[in-house]
Amino acid sequence: MATMKAYEIGAANGLDTYRLVTRPVPVAGPGEVLVRMRAASLNFRDILLASGQYPFPADVTHLSPLSDGAGEVVSVGEGTTYFAPGDRVAGIFSQSWQGGAQVADAWSTALGGGIDGVLQEYRVFHQNGLVRLPDHLSFEEGATLPCAAVTAWNALYGLKPLQAGQTVLVLGTGGVSIFGLQLAHAAGARVVATSSSNEKLEKAKALGADEVINYKVHPDWATEVRRLTGGRGVDHVIEIGGTGTLAQSIGSVNIGGIVSMVGLLAVADAPSMNPMPILTSGAVVRGVLVGSRELFENMNRAIAHHRIKPVIDTVYPFEQATKALQALAEQRHVGKIVIKIGD
Numbered sequence: 096m097a098t099m100k101a102y103e104i105g106a107a108n109g110l111d112t113y114r115l116v117t118r119p120v121p122v123a124g125p126g127e128v129l130v131r132m133r134a135a136s137l138n139f140r141d142i143l144l145a146s147g148q149y150p151f152p153a154d155v156t157h158l159s160p161l162s163d164g165a166g167e168v169v170s171v172g173e174g175t176t177y178f179a180p181g182d183r184v185a186g187i188f189s190q191s192w193q194g195g196a197q198v199a200d201a202w203s204t205a206l207g208g209g210i211d212g213v214l215q216e217y218r219v220f221h222q223n224g225l226v227r228l229p230d231h232l233s234f235e236e237g238a239t240l241p242c243a244a245v246t247a248w249n250a251l252y253g254l255k256p257l258q259a260g261q262t263v264l265v266l267g268t269g270g271v272s273i274f275g276l277q278l279a280h281a282a283g284a285r286v287v288a289t290s291s292s293n294e295k296l297e298k299a300k301a302l303g304a305d306e307v308i309n310y311k312v313h314p315d316w317a318t319e320v321r322r323l324t325g326g327r328g329v330d331h332v333i334e335i336g337g338t339g340t341l342a343q344s345i346g347s348v349n350i351g352g353i354v355s356m357v358g359l360l361a362v363a364d365a366p367s368m369n370p371m372p373i374l375t376s377g378a379v380v381r382g383v384l385v386g387s388r389e390l391f392e393n394m395n396r397a398i399a400h401h402r403i404k405p406v407i408d409t410v411y412p413f414e415q416a417t418k419a420l421q422a423l424a425e426q427r428h429v430g431k432i433v434i435k436i437g438d
């Protein structure tokens with residue numbers, strides 16, 4: 096029996112919980128696809144899952160971690176029609192969510208949380224659980240797309256599509272926010288980006304941010320957003336902070352603007368929020384859970400058309416997966432941290 100290397104999560108109690116194990120190479124059954132994984136990327140979610148802090152039910156013990164991976168098709172099972180050996184593919188975040196509104200089992204079918212993830216040399220997917228990579232992207236670049244990029248795309252296009260000339264606010268320079276910046280810039284929108292670091296803000300400018308705000312220097316950054324937008328505010332906020340940033344995000348939107356609730360990087364100790372500004376601004380505050388295969392495919396067409404290159408901060412070898420996870424937690428990165436799998 097052929098074997099392969101895979102990472103599994105031991106007890107979900109910290110950032111050194113990844114264990115390298117040997118597993119049998121799986122075989123593609125009917126409707127399935129065997130993928131040789133070539134790269135994976137990390138998300139803040141992987142820190143929460145490894146350390147037992149994920150705010151949703153998930154028993155990840157002995158699961159392979161990480162939702163985001165890309166590779167090449169090695170073989171297909173009987174009746175598999177969408178893919179053939181040699182195709183370059185990425186897994187979709189929620190394996191069950193094909194299109195339309197969010198499905199009820201989107202959490203329980205999510206890679207690397209509800210079900211086995213992608214940090215392994217081979218993985219079998221149902222053919223509905225994969226998309227083709229844009230041709231201009233490497234496996235490392237393609238591996239950054241399934242969670243962070245699709246989330247940013249859903250925030251900008253999932254409810255009320257972004258229009259050229261509108262303004263988008265992205266918070267910080269992590270994976271979701273940098274994709275938000277790139278996608279909004281490519282669409283002809285004006286982008287306001289925040290960061291804790293002037294050096295990172297220079298990188299954001301080089302990627303197309305029109306206005307930048309250091310949120311350490313301007314703790315009342317909503318006032319800066321309003322000043323920089325002539326008092327109008329922004330049309331979209333990709334809200335990655337949660338209770339620690341939400342009030343200011345709502346304070347940053349134009350009348351009828353959309354605040355996409357994505358993350359919880361800035362959870363306040365004693366959250367309190369006056370809901371009146373939602374009412375007075377007419378803002379739409381919506382939850383986003385990554386997105387469907389349909390959204391992923393729509394996004395890939397835009398990425399291919401604009402030849403957008405994902406921003407990769409660092410690529411770690413497979414043997415250094417734990418180091419990669421710890422580097423993500425240090426928050427010195429801009430964009431994505433990637434793990435190379437195989438040669």
Ligand SMILES: NC(=O)c1ccc[n+]([C@@H]2O[C@H](COP(=O)([O-])OP(=O)(O)OC[C@H]3O[C@@H](n4cnc5c(N)ncnc54)[C@H](OP(=O)(O)O)[C@@H]3O)[C@@H](O)[C@H]2O)c1
Binds near residue numbers: 270359423430
């Ligand atoms: N709902 C969903 O479907 C979904 C999908 C993907 C991600 N998420 C969530 O979205 C968040 C971002 O995920 P990610 O993978 O992009 O994270 P990430 O790459 O780890 O982002 C880290 C960066 O966030 C920025 N940040 C931290 N605290 C901040 C604050 N108070 N205000 C503004 N920026 C702050 C920092 O950027 P600077 O150093 O530049 O300040 C930091 O480097 C996480 O909470 C994650 O769980 C949710």
